[in-house]
Amino acid sequence: MVWNKKYECMPREELQSLQLKRLKEVTQRVYHCLSFYRRKFKERGICPEDIKSLKDLNKLPFTTKSELRQGYPFGLFTVPLSKIVEFHVSSGTTGKPVVDGYTRKDIEIWAEVSARSLSCAGVTAEDIIQNAYGYGLFTGGLGIHYGASLIGAKIIPISGGQTTRQVMMMQDFKPTILTCTPSYALHIAEISEEMGVDLKKLPLRVGVLGAEAWSENMRQEIESRLGITALDIYGLTEIIGPGVAQECPEKKGLHVFEDHFLPEIINPKTGEVLKEGEEGELVLTTLTREGIILIRYRTGDITTISYRPCSCGRTLARIGKIKGRVDDMLIIRGVNIFPSQIENVLMQIDEIEPHYQLILERKKGLDELTVELETLPQIFFDEVRKIEEIERKIARKIEETLGLRVGVRLVEPKTIQRSMGKAKRLIDKRKLK
Amino acid sequence: MKINQISVFLENKIGRLAEVTKVLGSKGINIRALSIADTAEFGILRMIVSQPEEACSILEKSGFTVSKTEVIVVEIMDRPGGLAEVLEILAKACLNVEYLYAFVAPKGKNALVVLKIEKLTEVVELLRREKVKILTREEISKL
Incomplete structure (x- = not known):
């Protein structure tokens, strides 16, 4: 289902001329409204008039999260505070929070892109949505709420947590859509299984899951345990919240709502713009926002981009599932890895459920990574030898796939902390010293 | 005659063995014999108990990984x-x-x-x- 055919299926040339028109407007506005941007433009020796085509985008300076932090709380707003109607702050997965201020028009844009996302996943006015994203300063809950309202769907604003209550609501209200983080979807599956409730027998059909990187294998796990189609939604507070990009049921990447958010992929080390299909850091420029305008904002998210039209009919560019974060990337004894890659390997091993965490330690000057995995009856044997064999088998599989030797340690069930929001997969003990 | 022995996975952490025996004791299950195979990181507690079926289900409900061995x-x-x-x-x-x-x-x-x-x-x-x-x-x- 396409919510806004005019913009989502616009021929690329037309879309590009719209993007250019909007890009010119926002560069003018930030240059004249904010000394922060004016100074950065001048340092690079450019002015808004230098933007003559979309290719000139790479002349503009990047904006980083730490710069946004320096503007805390309202320093980077491009409108007077009197125009702001709502605040949100980033969930702070990494470091201190970042503030976003929304004007009335920004909230309308947000509702629009969120409605596009939900429609893209198949949501209609007939659906009942169990919205288990946190409501509050986090953008997840309200972002989905605004979009679902615009569509006219029925919303259960349950927010995150209280999982047995979530399962009860699923049985009684019979929602057809679940919106939450992928790790929380698995947690709901686990609790419902403990409660003896078979989610597969309920009318739930689609999950719109996001706010953290998740693997293709995790998707399969969620789909089979909840009996749903699990689709990925992408967004970040700094840009707007959920609704920057959305996967359609083709599951071949997430459509970026390019008439509002202009994407690029860069080499995170050199800043050079990469070609279509090359993996790098996603950079976004907001084209229509008022409260905060971000020019070439470095999202820190690692992905690829494709401009080929999708068989769903959308002409919008697609980004691949987020592979990880630039700052999540671990360099262990010279090998670059993302926690999501380890998760992928774990989920390929039949007997295993992905309750794991990674412990990074420094021993005698060398970094060592240990994967802690919860035991299950399927991988528990009465003999030490067989348990050690399982541990070695998993370690071998990781080494074969990623080229990194890791330790594997089985731990007791339910001892790895469950998350209500974003899962914390890595415990870096090196920083404690 | 073959007997079902109960095995429980235990991490090497303080209080875990106490927890197992407490759970069994609270349900009136008597441990006839036990032994522990241990490594640096985990142990396997093996037990012959008065009611193996009940012991298994109680331990599972209490969140332990349990298996039966003949x-x-x-x-x-x-x-x-x-x-x-x-x-x-x-x-x-x-x-x-x-x-x-x-x-x-x-x-x-x-x-x-x-x-x-x-x-x-x-x-x-x-x-x-x-x-x-x-x-x-x-x-x-x-x-």
Whole structure:
């Protein structure tokens, strides 16, 4: 289902001329409204008039999260505070929070892109949505709420947590859509299984899951345990919240709502713009926002981009599932890895459920990574030898796939902390010293 | 006769063994014999209990990873060479003992040995022929 055919299926040339028109407007506005941007433009020796085509985008300076932090709380707003109607702050997965201020028009844009996302996943006015994203300063809950309202769907604003209550609501209200983080979807599956409730027998059909990187294998796990189609939604507070990009049921990447958010992929080390299909850091420029305008904002998210039209009919560019974060990337004894890659390997091993965490330690000057995995009856044997064999088998599989030797340690069930929001997969003990 | 032994996965952390025994005790389950195989990071607690089925489900509900393993419990004479006699029978038949642990019944004069061994049915036959006493489930629950 396409919510806004005019913009989502616009021929690329037309879309590009719209993007250019909007890009010119926002560069003018930030240059004249904010000394922060004016100074950065001048340092690079450019002015808004230098933007003559979309290719000139790479002349503009990047904006980083730490710069946004320096503007805390309202320093980077491009409108007077009197125009702001709502605040949100980033969930702070990494470091201190970042503030976003929304004007009335920004909230309308947000509702629009969120409605596009939900429609893209198949949501209609007939659906009942169990919205288990946190409501509050986090953008997840309200972002989905605004979009679902615009569509006219029925919303259960349950927010995150209280999982047995979530399962009860699923049985009684019979929602057809679940919106939450992928790790929380698995947690709901686990609790419902403990409660003896078979989610597969309920009318739930689609999950719109996001706010953290998740693997293709995790998707399969969620789909089979909840009996749903699990689709990925992408967004970040700094840009707007959920609704920057959305996967359609083709599951071949997430459509970026390019008439509002202009994407690029860069080499995170050199800043050079990469070609279509090359993996790098996603950079976004907001084209229509008022409260905060971000020019070439470095999202820190690692992905690829494709401009080929999708068989769903959308002409919008697609980004691949987020592979990880630039700052999540671990360099262990010279090998670059993302926690999501380890998760992928774990989920390929039949007997295993992905309750794991990674412990990074420094021993005698060398970094060592240990994967802690919860035991299950399927991988528990009465003999030490067989348990050690399982541990070695998993370690071998990781080494074969990623080229990194890791330790594997089985731990007791339910001892790895469950998350209500974003899962914390890595415990870096090196920083404690 | 084959007996179900309960095995529980334990991390090497303070209080875990206490927790298992507390859970079993609270449900009136008696531990007849136990042994722990341990490594630097984890241990396997093996137990012969009065009601193996109940013990299993209670431990699972309390969040432990549990498995059942078939073993036999044999009675041996409580005198020098008692254990050797039984082991010799098994060795002659080329049967490999994976592990064993012994305990003494409160009322009995003889020692009891839990044996985890390959080809269990064959072992039972062999020991019967050699007149070694193998305890039944009933005998164990009455200990």
